[in-house]
Amino acid sequence: MNLHGRSVLAAALHLILLAVWIGSIAHRGTAGRDFYQVLGVPRDAGEADIKRAFRKLALRMHPDKNPDDRLAEQKFKELSTAYEVLSDNERRRVYDTYGEEGLRAQAAGPAGGGGGFFEPFDLFEQFGFGMPGGRTGRRRRQAHSEGDLPPGPELVLDFPVRLEDLYNGAVHEVAHRRQVRCAAWFRSCEHACNTCGGRGIRIVTRQLGPGFVQQIQSTCDVCGGRGRVAQEPCAACPHGQFETQERVLMVDVERGAAEHTRIPFEGEGDEGEHHAAGTVVLVLRSLPHRRFWRGAPGTDGAAHLHHNVSITLAEALGGFERNITHLDGRAVRVARTRGHITRAGDVLVLRGEGMSAAGVRAGSSAGDLHVHLQVQMPRDGALSVSEMDALLRYLPKSGEGYAEVAPRTLFMGDAQEGAGRVAPSDVHQEL
Template sequence: MRRVLGLLVVVFVAIVCAGRDLYEVLGISRDASSPEIKKAFRKLSLKLHPDKNPGDDEAAKKFAEVASAYEVLSDTEKRKKYDMYGEDGLKEGGGGGHDPFDIFSQFFGGGRQQRQQEPSRGNDVVVPLRVSLADLYNGKNIPVSMRRKVVCQHCHGKGAAHADDIQTCHECGGHGVKIETRRVGPGFIQQFQTTCNKCGGKGKIITSTCPVCGGHKTNFGDVEFDVDVEKGMQDGQEVEFEHYADEFADRSAGHVRFRITTTPHELFSRDGDDLWMDMNISLKEALVGFKKNFVHMDGRIVEVNRNEITEPSQVITLKDEGMPKYQYASEKGKNYFTSRLLILCIGQLNIKINVQFPDTLSAEQKQGFRELFAM
């Protein structure tokens, strides 16, 4: 059934995408950054997924549009072509018309495993992100500003004031090394390689220094992140921004990974998808029952109502008042996304009861209790 739907949707892609503005489809501006594109796709594709909108053709059509727009705009090359020539620029070389479900599951699952190891990428940076338990319960966008090295705009990472000021080293012919020979005995000559001392092994000689970066090829610049902390994320889980760490003139930047560190909550503590809290009740309430309220992390007032006897340290369980379950791919990259998982799953809340005994009893009260329990 899903296959069939998938095929139907592919047909839609071909029809509906002609003449559509792909940026409009994702609801982003033309200068949107790659994290912004991802975020827009994540939000829209989850909302429009046919599993969540059974029988809704309009949603299925939009889902396919969103997937095909993402396929183009998330690919630097394709995006460039699209920006220059529009939809026509994408026609040559094919590549269009992928199953939107494939695009979807690649996005939500296994992305980490499928990524090829780039041979020379800068180091990744792991940034601890302090997040309250309430933020993990409700979800929150957290803006973070970070200072990093960026390739100098003036010299484009060459380090010279002008492009003409970079010359091939005459000493080594641009190889950075020289072959020298040495007599090691009668009739014996040994060849050996040395680093060129004129260019220091670089093969190039730069005769001027970039006035902006001082020849360092990079400057410092600030980058703004909009970290999307999603409902139910776990402590230690990471939100990744690819190629946003320090830039280099000669290789791609590493990734920035924001690692979630949860700050303690005054009422709730977390155990996986479950929550725990303590509740104090009086001895009388333990015997005759009680009605008590607490404010949950989304601001709702939740009522705990009991008519039966409650024992000290008893645990009362409220279903569906725990943490929302993080519904996307797990940290291990395993795809948890099956059709049913779009329904929001919620853990349970365990309330541990503390019965507060009175410090003293008056003679009258004692007599009252004796009579009560004499029955």
Template sequence: MSAKRDYYEVLGVDKNADKDAIKKAYRKLAIQYHPDRNPGDKVAEEKFKEATEAYEVLSDDQKRPIYDQYGFAGLEGMGGGDAGGGYSHAFHDFSDLFGGSSGFSDIFENLFGGGFGFGGSSGGRSRSNNDGASLRYDLHIDFKEAVYGCKKDITFRRDEQCPDCHGTGGAAGSSVKTCPSCGGRGQVGRSSGFFVVQQTCPTCHGKGTVIDKPCASCRGTGVFAKSTTMSVKIPAGVENGRRLSIHGMGNAGTHGGSAGDLIIVVNVRSDRYFERDGHDLYCAVPISISQAILGATIEIKNLDEKTLSIKVPAGTQHGKFLRIRDEGVPFEGSSRKGDLYVKIMVQIPSKLSRQQIAAMEAFAALEKPTSSPDLLTRESLG
């Protein structure tokens, strides 16, 4: 059984995407995988369900911030339907997204078991109600660690399988019975205006069954919360906002369900001296007027503390970039690197000694005065 994917990854949008970008991404996927266009294609059907589930959460002003902070675990118990109307606004918005579709309600009902939500036994995607939720962990690392990679020990809490009942939730000698509230369907109906909306059964939580003698250790849940510490390898060249998924390290499943994933969101701190653009590094280096005029060889330390010797050509202008190849950010999984760009900052002294003033006056006497802007080139203006 495949692991549940992050909603932003499903829609192919950035975490900071606005509602219009989210709607546009969903519309593209829904058109591509719509059952009318892919009759009998189970893969397309699942992708359509997955995209709709992601859109239903990320376009909701209440659910999205909860998901951003707590991940899938934070959505548990909220139900998949819209909090105000009792049914998914992904369905409600469908006519707006596609300009109307007379047959969509029937298709939607067939796909989602008669309900418009994503919290029931047949909702959202082909994940069992026994599967564990995926978890989110925000990892903060230094700029240098992001560029060259690192290992980090992280500690987080996750649900692990109860050792006494082995995840079944039942005590020794217990039996599984059909849920009396939903009759084994996992869903119960609720009237909402002209609609009868199917929602997850509150008694069995969508399983359709209940245990007559719950396990005393886990109180029938099949899991218990435990603090977990693990070492995580951050690849070289990782960018801010990158999401790394560790399969099976989310909450444990019950009754044979698979564990969720641990999704690590990388947050990169800024550096005092260096910036990056893709795989290229940028820094600024001050030089004197004489070095700019006569040229010089200067030494700087790169981000990795490596000393680099840089030749500054005579007549170098303030703000000019000098390029040092293969001293930038490594490409992930490759020996290639980007380049380092050094911006030259010509320093004008605020105070001069008498000797320096005399030298500058002598130099000025030899200069040809220029006062017309027509003599300035685009390069000097830049």
């Protein structure tokens, strides 16, 4: 066989092997990880559905939100990879046809460029999110050549939260607008100061007399000590040195968080001409609740909850039962059995139904729920003369039939009292 024939045969064999390889990949389909399952979307999901699913899961699965999960970072990277593939029409087409092997082949080939996937936390940053502690903020500062600029001033803001959020824990998305330096500023719009040679200081030499010279070091008055000056105007930054950036701060209100708890977001403040981004601090402020109020925390950080309940005179004398809807939606039963007289101002205490300390898992030590009882008396004229006579006939006369009027604190764990939890469907009278 001549040289031309061998070349044709080799090319044919190459094409056959390539077809077999592609066929094996196509047969396997989406072998490997199921990116649709990772994002929790159907295979025909649109671009908006995929973006919405990633945004929701990214907030919940971010490693900063799951510090005790050793696999949190791995899960977050897998989530980011799934989004990066399915949000790109070309990569999604390759994945749907050939699975992950097809993506690897595409990345390794000349057309793929070996680009690989986005760094997952950069992807989170692109969505405009900031987490407490500033992981994304730190990454952003490191990405720019800001030199040794000190951080800017701390910005402290009140953040009002509901008592339900402090009792159960919650995550809030807070829109945040800040001033940032144009990304191209350091690269294209600044140059070393010609006056000080980029050192930020000037040395002035003065002749004091024959043989006497004085050198004075001072901050360069041209660059302000930075060593760099701006090139005005700068074509790379049409809005000037600074522009407005929209951010979303993920405010993680921890279960049992105390009033005035500070939640810092490092690197989420404004950038300035002479400083890098500072820290934004949100200070929790509890909003008044129409039914509950929170007492001062104890030495362990737990706090009691308080709640008012009004009962009638008949219930004070003959017993009562109430179901209180708690801050987590549960119905909690409070009762006094017949034969136990309730006095105005008595307090029923339900152990462990108050606020836990911050960082304590659910079911652990918590404060108590104090139910303050208020006795409603009948209005003038509500009882007829005969009804009043009948009532007075059975009430004890003054003397040993009456107790001290001081209110008492009654723990619902005592044998003579009734307390417990009931399903919401069992609620008879909600308080």
